[in-house]
Amino acid sequence: MNKEFTILLVDDSPASNALATIYIKKTKVCNNIVTVLNGYEALKYFKSNSVPNLTFVDINMPKMNGFDLLDELKKDNLLKNSRFCILSSSKDQDDLSRAKSYRDVQFMSKPINKNKLDNLFKDLKIKS
Numbered sequence: 001m002n003k004e005f006t007i008l009l010v011d012d013s014p015a016s017n018a019l020a021t022i023y024i025k026k027t028k029v030c031n032n033i034v035t036v037l038n039g040y041e042a043l044k045y046f047k048s049n050s051v052p053n054l055t056f057v058d059i060n061m062p063k064m065n066g067f068d069l070l071d072e073l074k075k076d077n078l079l080k081n082s083r084f085c086i087l088s089s090s091k092d093q094d095d096l097s098r099a100k101s102y103r104d105v106q107f108m109s110k111p112i113n114k115n116k117l118d119n120l121f122k123d124l125k126i127k128s
Contacts, residue, residue, distance in 0.1 A: 004032075005054075007024055007029075007034070007052060007054045008042065009035045009056050010037075010042040010055060011058040020033075020056060024117060027118060029121055029127075034052065038064055039064030039065055042057070053083065055083070057086050059086060059088040070084065083106075084102070084104075086099045086102075086105060086106070087110060088108075088109065089110040106123070
């Protein structure tokens with residue numbers, strides 16, 4: 001387990017954040033998991049803390065949605081310093097197309113599970 005590795009979960013659903021935390025811990029990639037409830041809180045986190053190694057972002061959230069967060073991070077040149085995975089239950093084709101337009105941003109459909117995480121970590125070459 002990499003103690004220096006940090007994962008940021010950005011989702012307005014405390015239940016989704018709790019479930020993701022459980023499955024991430026089962027992968028033994030890290031124990032340092034931070035949760036925030038919207039894109040605005042995530043942007044504040046990025047600007048006042050060390051940049052997380054991996055960020056999971058929901059699309060539909062209040063205050064600032066996931067796409068607006070990614071756009072702000074890109075504008076502030078912070079997008080390149082972390083890896084991102086959009087984690088969403090959206091089936092909207094516009095959302096899926098827009099998600100694919102971000103270079104080097106992964107997409108995972110909800111619900112999250114250990115198998116999906118194992119595959120993502122393998123694709124990103126993240127080891128436990």
